[in-house]
Amino acid sequence: MQELLIDELKDLYSAEKQIVRALPKIAKAASSPELQEALLGHLEETKGQVVRLEKIGEIVGKKLTGKTCVGMKGVLEEGSEVLEDTDKGVVRDAALISACQRVEHYEMAGYGSAREFAKLLGQTEVAALLDETLSEEKNADKKLSAISKQVNAEAKRQG
Numbered sequence: 049m050q051e052l053l054i055d056e057l058k059d060l061y062s063a064e065k066q067i068v069r070a071l072p073k074i075a076k077a078a079s080s081p082e083l084q085e086a087l088l089g090h091l092e093e094t095k096g097q098v099v100r101l102e103k104i105g106e107i108v109g110k111k112l113t114g115k116t117c118v119g120m121k122g123v124l125e126e127g128s129e130v131l132e133d134t135d136k137g138v139v140r141d142a143a144l145i146s147a148c149q150r151v152e153h154y155e156m157a158g159y160g161s162a163r164e165f166a167k168l169l170g171q172t173e174v175a176a177l178l179d180e181t182l183s184e185e186k187n188a189d190k191k192l193s194a195i196s197k198q199v200n201a202e203a204k205r206q207g
């Protein structure tokens with residue numbers, strides 16, 4: 049079980065690093081100032097999540113490097129397809145939100161599982177840190193849902 053937890057943590061570490069690399073480009077491609085601000089805000093938050101995972105790595109006494117989260121790689125690749133398939137504008141924004149919410153949900157699943165593993169293993173500090181990030185991901189997802197209401201309505205108006 050401990051091994052499974054470490055494996056999940058490595059996966060999340062790789063996923064967060066990939067997101068830090070991808071978000072600036074995605075934010076730049078957005079037209080809505082609210083969306084851009086939300087994405088850049090989440091970029092900063094994500095950098096904090098990387099640091100938090102490094103702290104968790106110190107607690108469990110393992111380096112979290114050396115693994116590639118293939119799932120997140122795929123989710124982000126789909127996100128960059130949006131940039132190829134759409135022109136800058138509100139329809140692209142709607143597609144970007146959809147892609148980013150996939151990222152958040154993928155992360156929520158990973159952090160939720162890892163937190164439960166940590167709890168089960170009696171590693172309360174690790175569980176609490178994972179829960180902090182899980183809350184941030186949930187908030188980011190909610191924020192995107194809120195922004196999508198306006199963006200989708202506008203995209204519909206434009207046909």
Ligand SMILES: [Fe+2]
Pocket residue numbers: 064067094097155185
């Ligand atoms: Fe994250």
